[in-house]
Amino acid sequence: xxxxxxxxxxxxxxxxxxxxxxxxxxxxxxxxxxxxxxxxxxxxxxxxxxxxxxxxxxxxxxxxxxxxxxxxxxxxxxxxxxxxxxxxxxxxxxxxxxxxxxxxxxxxxxxxxxxxxxxxxxxxxxxxxxxxxxxxxxxxxxxxxxxxxxxxxxxxxxxxxxxxxxxxxxxxxxxxxxxxxxxxxxxxxxxxxxxxxxxxxxxxxxxxxxxxxxxxxxxxxxxxxxxxxxxxxxxxxxxxxxxxxxxxxxxxxxxxxxxxxxxxxxxxxxxxxxxxxxxxxxxxxxxxxxxxxxxxxxxxxxxxxxx
Amino acid sequence: xxxxxxxxxxxxxxxxxxxxxxxxxxxxxxxxxxxxxxxxxxxxxxxxxxxxxxxxxxxxxxxxxxxxxxxxxxxxxxxxxxxxxxxxxxxxxxxxxxxxxxxxxxxxxxxxxxxxxxxxxxxxxxxxxxxxxxxxxxxxxxxxxxxxxxxxxxxxxxxxxxxxxxxxxxxxxxxxxxxxxxxxxxxxxxxxxxxxxxxxxxxxxxxxxxxxxxxxxxxxxxxxxxxxxxxxxxxxxxxxxxxxxxxxxxxxxxxxxxxxxxxxxxxxxxxxxxxxxxxxxxxxxxxxxxxxxxxxxxxxxxxxxxx
Numbered sequence: 382x383x384x385x386x387x388x389x390x391x392x393x394x395x396x397x398x399x400x401x402x403x404x405x406x407x408x409x410x411x412x413x414x415x416x417x418x419x420x421x422x423x424x425x426x427x428x429x430x431x432x433x434x435x436x437x438x439x440x441x442x443x444x445x446x447x448x449x450x451x452x453x454x455x456x457x458x459x460x461x462x463x464x465x466x467x468x469x470x471x472x473x474x475x476x477x478x479x480x481x482x483x484x485x486x487x488x489x490x491x492x493x494x495x496x497x498x499x500x501x502x503x504x505x506x507x508x509x510x511x512x513x514x515x516x517x518x519x520x521x522x523x524x525x526x527x528x529x530x531x532x533x534x535x536x537x538x539x540x541x542x543x544x545x546x547x548x549x550x551x552x553x554x555x556x557x558x559x560x561x562x563x564x565x566x567x568x569x570x571x572x573x574x575x576x577x578x579x580x581x582x583x584x585x586x587x588x589x590x591x592x593x594x595x596x597x598x599x600x601x602x603x604x605x606x607x608x609x610x611x612x613x614x615x616x617x618x619x620x621x622x623x624x625x626x627x628x629x630x631x632x633x634x635x636x637x638x639x640x641x642x643x644x645x646x647x648x649x650x651x652x653x654x655x656x657x658x659x660x661x662x663x664x665x666x667x668x669x670x671x672x673x674x675x676x677x678x679x680x681x682x683x684x685x686x687x688x
Numbered sequence: 689x690x691x692x693x694x695x696x697x698x699x700x701x702x703x704x705x706x707x708x709x710x711x712x713x714x715x716x717x718x719x720x721x722x723x724x725x726x727x728x729x730x731x732x733x734x735x736x737x738x739x740x741x742x743x744x745x746x747x748x749x750x751x752x753x754x755x756x757x758x759x760x761x762x763x764x765x766x767x768x769x770x771x772x773x774x775x776x777x778x779x780x781x782x783x784x785x786x787x788x789x790x791x792x793x794x795x796x797x798x799x800x801x802x803x804x805x806x807x808x809x810x811x812x813x814x815x816x817x818x819x820x821x822x823x824x825x826x827x828x829x830x831x832x833x834x835x836x837x838x839x840x841x842x843x844x845x846x847x848x849x850x851x852x853x854x855x856x857x858x859x860x861x862x863x864x865x866x867x868x869x870x871x872x873x874x875x876x877x878x879x880x881x882x883x884x885x886x887x888x889x890x891x892x893x894x895x896x897x898x899x900x901x902x903x904x905x906x907x908x909x910x911x912x913x914x915x916x917x918x919x920x921x922x923x924x925x926x927x928x929x930x931x932x933x934x935x936x937x938x939x940x941x942x943x944x945x946x947x948x949x950x951x952x953x954x955x956x957x958x959x960x961x962x963x964x965x966x967x968x969x970x971x972x973x974x975x976x977x978x979x980x981x982x983x984x985x986x987x988x989x990x991x992x993x994x995x
Contacts, residue, residue: 454955478905503902503904503905504904505905506982506983507969507982507983508982513982522904523901523902523904525902561895562895562898562899562902563902563905565887565888565891565895565899565907566898566899566902566903566905566906566907567902567905567906567907568906569884569887569906569907570884570905570906570907570909570910571906572946573880573884573910573943574906574909574965575946575961575962575965576939576942576943576946577876577877577880577939578965578968578969579942579946579961579964579965580872580876580935580938580939580942581872581968582964582965582967582968583938583942584872588868588869588872591869591873592869592872592873593968593971593972593975593977594830594975594977595810595830595832595869595870595873595874595977596873596972596975596977596978597810597811597829597830597977597978598785598810598812598870598873598874598877599873599874599875599876599877599878599881599913600872600873600874600876600877600972601972601977601978602877602881602909602910602912602913603877603880603909604965604968604969604972604978605909605969605978605983605984606906606909607962607965607966607968607969608965608966608969608970609962611959611962611963611966612959614958614962615955615958615959615962618949618950618958619950619953619955619958622950622951622953625950626947626950626951628887629943629946629947629950631887631890632883632884632887633940633943633944633947635883635886635887635890636880636883636936636940636943637940639879639882639883639886639936640933640936640937640940642925643925643926643929643932643933643936644929644933646926646929648761648922648926651921651922651925651926652918652919652922654882654883654886655882655914655916655918655921655922656918657886657889658881658882658885658886658889658911658914658915659914659915659918660889661885661888661889661900661911661914662814662885662911662912662914662915663915664900665900665903665907665908665911668900668901668903670900670901670902670903670904670908671903671904671908671911671912671986672986675813675814675815675820676813676814676912676984677912677983677984677985677986678984678985678986679978679979679984679985
């Protein structure tokens with residue numbers, strides 16, 4: 382599909398893209414760039430690319446498709462570095478969880494001769510780094526593209542086809558809208574998870590060890606999200622600040638309301654609050670966004686209920 | 689092990705106990721009681737007992753072990769009902785997620801001729817009702833007993849052996865201590881999950897459908913806990929009020945601190961907050977409380993990372 386694809390950054394998303402591109406024959410040649418020699422060496426051991434470069438400008442030479450797979454805070458520096466070396470007609474995209482900021486960081490530096498189509502594959506795990514990737518990561522998941530008006534249709538189609546071949550369903554939307562939706566579905570849940578695990582981490586040592594010991598009662602679910610890459614999430618917090626603060630504000634108001642209901646022994650209100658949420662779980666499963674098996678089908682705990 | 693065991697309440701825990709007791713031959717006879725005729729009929733269809741009673745007093749006659757498997761708010765009424773019918777020397781226990789309140793509700797009504805040993809198997813799924821039980825629910829999970837001082841040693845040993853045969857590791861602790869630990873590991877996570885899903889439920893219809901559509905980005909994890917039984921969780925909120933309000937208070941303070949760091953673009957602080965939580969996830973996995981597979985090993989997303 383492409384003669385040469387360049388991956389700038391080779392963490393979970395970059396390495397997964399490498400695996401799926403190899404499997405699907407999406408690129409004749411894969412060029413890998415990382416700022417860290419250690420990461421680059423590991424990528425080479427894992428055979429994730431055909432060429433390896435510390436210098437991103439070197440890596441993008443002659444590339445038809447450049448995919449920036451770094452934390453979103455690095456996008457401006459990457460754009461500045463690669464701009465002079467980009468091939469005419471190349472497609473430049475990214476995989477960041479925030480879109481308006483990425484556009485603001487990258488667009489002013491990119492030449493008019495390339496097609497800039499920002500993207501976000503909504504897929505991931507709690508692991509990071511070049512070892513964490515796998516070819517099926519994007520299967521059945523959404524990939525959102527946020528091209529600005531006037532972007533070349535052929536470039537958008539080509540990138541759409543690329544992600545579809547990776548197994549994703551592609552949807553196009555406006556960058557700010559993406560950022561608002563993701564603030565609720567992704568950013569808030571991660572920050573809440575980091576926060577609750579942080580609250581537990583602050584406890585006295587003896588209580589903390591008991592919290593870990595008895596974590597199967599609910600707490601363990603949060604520890605997974607809270608094990609995600611700190612650099613990535615720091616950058617998301619800084620680069621989608623307004624939508625996140627707005628969303629955190631709503632959450633906090635609702636939490637005060639819940640706290641008040643508990644303090645006032647308002648059982649009816651609590652029952653209502655705990656009932657309406659079941660419908661959302663049902664919809665999530667119906668939309669194929671989660672499994673119906675109890676406890677996410679964790680090993681040995683996943684017996685399907687009888688009805 | 690017991691001639692006759694009575695299950696009062698036949699939801700997830702009661703029905704799972706029935707399955708494991710049958711498998712392990714723990715009871716010659718199982719008597720099932722429920723306040724609802726419909727539930728009792730379903731329990732009969734599922735062959736969960738040998739006798740079925742709407743009246744809990746009828747159900748406990750001649751029982752050697754009585755296990756109260758109702759929401760914690762029903763314990764006082766159950767104790768009053770069964771007290772006159774209990775056999776001399778019987779063991780009475782429960783499975784509630786709150787212990788001090790259960791003791792306060794039940795103990796004054798129970799005769800001195802029975803052995804009251806409150807218990808809490810730390811196991812569950814997001815499903816409820818007589819259909820949701822399965823024999824392996826308690827395997828490898830903790831069961832906490834909170835007998836008061838002076839409780840008959842033989843009764844505690846006997847109940848310990850019972851839970852061990854169900855596959856659990858048994859630990860004894862003081863009721864108030866149990867309630868504090870569980871407020872953090874179980875109650876807070878559930879209320880936070882209910883709250884975040886509630887916040888999403890309040891959104892305008894179009895945004896809400898997108899939140900569900902893109903829920904694989906983090907939100908879906910919370911919908912599982914927020915699909916748990918509303919009656920059970922209403923009762924937990926009302927019956928472990930002080931520990932929960934204290935825990936929610938800590939969480940809220942920490943959340944304000946996080947919000948402040950985002951508003952002030954304090955990247956270093958955010959990075960620290962998002963780093964220290966990884967160690968807790970590691971410990972949870974090392975302690976056998978969760979699986980290491982990415983995304984909890986959900987279907988088709990569970991490829992183990994290369995390292």
